[in-house]
Amino acid sequence: xxxxxxxxxxxxxxxxxxxxxxxxxxxxxxxxxxxxxxxxxxxxxxxxxxxxxxxxxxxxxxxxxxxxxxxxxxxxxxxxxxxxxxxxxxxxxxxxxxxxxxxxxxxxxx
Amino acid sequence: xxxxxxxxxxxxxxxxxxxxxxxxxxxxxxxxxxxxxxxxxxxxxxxxxxxxxxxxxxxxxxxxxxxxxxxxxxxxxxxxxxxxxxxxxxxxxxxxxxxxxxxxxxxxxxxx
Numbered sequence: 001x002x003x004x005x006x007x008x009x010x011x012x013x014x015x016x017x018x019x020x021x022x023x024x025x026x027x028x029x030x031x032x033x034x035x036x037x038x039x040x041x042x043x044x045x046x047x048x049x050x051x052x053x054x055x056x057x058x059x060x061x062x063x064x065x066x067x068x069x070x071x072x073x074x075x076x077x078x079x080x081x082x083x084x085x086x087x088x089x090x091x092x093x094x095x096x097x098x099x100x101x102x103x104x105x106x107x108x109x110x
Numbered sequence: 111x112x113x114x115x116x117x118x119x120x121x122x123x124x125x126x127x128x129x130x131x132x133x134x135x136x137x138x139x140x141x142x143x144x145x146x147x148x149x150x151x152x153x154x155x156x157x158x159x160x161x162x163x164x165x166x167x168x169x170x171x172x173x174x175x176x177x178x179x180x181x182x183x184x185x186x187x188x189x190x191x192x193x194x195x196x197x198x199x200x201x202x203x204x205x206x207x208x209x210x211x212x213x214x215x216x217x218x219x220x221x222x
Contacts, residue, residue: 032209043202043213098211100152
C-alpha cells in the first residue's frame with residue numbers, strides 16, 4: 001500500500017535553531033515528492049517538487065532533499081514566521097494522485 | 111503556477127441541506143481536484159473533476175453525496191448534499207499545472 005509518513009508530528013525550535021523534518025515514503029512509481037506549507041485556516045502553499053534521488057531545492061531558509069526512501073526539509077536559522085504545518089506528499093500509485101503525510105507542526109519561538 | 115480562488119470561504123449550514131462550493135483557477139489547467147481536510151488531519155482526496163465528463167471518485171466518496179461539475183478548464187463546483195455534522199470540514203480545491211499542484215484557500219464548512 002502506498003504510504004507517506006512524516007516525523008516528528010510536532011517540533012518546537014528556538015529562533016535560529018536549525019533542524020530537519022523527515023518524510024518517509026513507499027509510493028509505487030513515484031512521479032514527484034512534494035512539500036507544502038500550511039498556515040492555520042489556509043490552504044497548502046506549494047514549496048518544492050523533487051523528482052529524483054539526490055535532487056535538492058532551496059528557498060530562503062528551506063532546503064529539500066530526496067533519497068530513494070525519504071525526503072528531508074532542512075530549516076536553517078528559522079524565524080517565528082516559519083511556524084506552520086509542513087506537509088509532504090508523493091505522487092504515484094495507479095492513479096498518479098498525491099498521497100499526503102499527516103504533516104509536521106513547526107513552532108519557532110523568538 | 112496557478113492561483114485558485116474558492117467561494118464561499120466559510121459557511122454554517124443546517125443538517126439536511128446542501129452547499130455548493132465554487133472553484134476558479136486563473137489559468138487553464140489539465141486537472142482539478144477536490145480534497146477534504148478534517149480538523150487536525152491531513153488531506154483526503156474526494157475526487158478528480160474531469161472536464162466534460164463525470165468526476166472520478168475515490169473510495170468512500172460517492173456522486174450522490176458529492177456531485178461535481180467541471181464545465182471548462184478553469185472552473186469547478188463541489189456540492190455537499192444532505193449534510194450531517196460529520197461533513198463539517200475544510201474543503202479544498204486543487205489544480206495541476208504541468209507537474210506542479212496548487213491549492214485554493216479552502217472552504218470551512220460547519221454543519222449544525
